[in-house]
Amino acid sequence: MTEEQVEQAEAEKEPEQEVDDRLLRLAAEFDNYKKRAARERQEYVALANERLVQALLPILDDLERALQAASAHEEAKLEEGVRLVHRSFEQLLQREGVEEIDTSGAFDPHVHEAMLAMPSAEAESGAVLDVVQKGYKIGSRVVRPARVIVAE
Amino acid sequence: MTEEQVEQAEAEKEPEQEVDDRLLRLAAEFDNYKKRAARERQEYVALANERLVQALLPILDDLERALQAASAHEEAKLEEGVRLVHRSFEQLLQREGVEEIDTSGAFDPHVHEAMLAMPSAEAESGAVLDVVQKGYKIGSRVVRPARVIVAE
Numbered sequence: 428m429t430e431e432q433v434e435q436a437e438a439e440k441e442p443e444q445e446v447d448d449r450l451l452r453l454a455a456e457f458d459n460y461k462k463r464a465a466r467e468r469q470e471y472v473a474l475a476n477e478r479l480v481q482a483l484l485p486i487l488d489d490l491e492r493a494l495q496a497a498s499a500h501e502e503a504k505l506e507e508g509v510r511l512v513h514r515s516f517e518q519l520l521q522r523e524g525v526e527e528i529d530t531s532g533a534f535d536p537h538v539h540e541a542m543l544a545m546p547s548a549e550a551e552s553g554a555v556l557d558v559v560q561k562g563y564k565i566g567s568r569v570v571r572p573a574r575v576i577v578a579e
Numbered sequence: 580m581t582e583e584q585v586e587q588a589e590a591e592k593e594p595e596q597e598v599d600d601r602l603l604r605l606a607a608e609f610d611n612y613k614k615r616a617a618r619e620r621q622e623y624v625a626l627a628n629e630r631l632v633q634a635l636l637p638i639l640d641d642l643e644r645a646l647q648a649a650s651a652h653e654e655a656k657l658e659e660g661v662r663l664v665h666r667s668f669e670q671l672l673q674r675e676g677v678e679e680i681d682t683s684g685a686f687d688p689h690v691h692e693a694m695l696a697m698p699s700a701e702a703e704s705g706a707v708l709d710v711v712q713k714g715y716k717i718g719s720r721v722v723r724p725a726r727v728i729v730a731e
Contacts, residue, residue: 446598464616475624
């Protein structure tokens with residue numbers, strides 16, 4: 428077709444056809460968007476992990492310094508280093524919105540996991556007697572339930 | 580409008596109007612998809628972080644056990660615990676695809692950061708003399724460059 432013929436064909440287009448074209452274009456755009464969204468979702472996850480990994484590296488550095496102190500038999504420096512690592516670790520988790528699950532009250536099946544039930548002279552039935560493993564949550568989501576021993 | 584009137588109106592629809600309706604529906608669907616995609620992206624990031632946090636918790640447990648050993652003045656147990664924490668930490672990073680950046684050869688500005696240039700009798704100019712801080716990468720992405728001292 429020459430340019431003139433194309434122009435003529437465009438001018439002759441029926442209104443339905445124009446709407447049809449818009450429909451096709453929108454469908455193609457939608458399709459592209461879906462593909463891009465799936466790709467971006469993966470990239471976001473990779474970037475989110477990378478950000479957390481980046482925050483972990485200084486803790487790994489401190490840990491290695493503590494190990495060097497251990498190799499040099501500098502016990503005080505080792506202990507100080509481990510305390511530093513622990514503090515940094517806790518701060519990192521805090522920044523990520525991680526909170527320790529409360530175990531001071533009664534057993535709560537939503538956030539606690541009963542490992543054992545034991546008779547108790549002092550505690551009320553259903554009270555948490557001891558914590559075997561600390562539990563953690565992010566907001567209302569339980570990342571790991573607290574493993575506890577419960578009063579019978 | 581009564582049901583009959585609605586049916587009549589539907590029957591009277593021009594073909595253009597039908598295509599127009601499809602266009603509107605598709606546009607609305609597209610819009611909803613965009614909103615959902617943005618929401619899902621955030622959820623994916625939160626879940627990805629939660630997965631990593633979950634993997635970190637056993638390391639935190641070991642760290643706390645090591646600190647308990649320190650408080651009990653069990654030096655050997657403390658050191659053993661710290662080595663365990665370090666090993667777990669390294670394994671976690673490995674699983675995340677994190678690799679240490681090689682510093683055995685010549686200075687590479689893509690993965691190294693020169694902190695200092697020093698004259699050297701033995702090393703060739705541009706060789707890495709010492710590593711001040713280890714660097715890490717995920718695939719070809721540099722998470723943190725290796726900070727090095729370079730031969731002048």
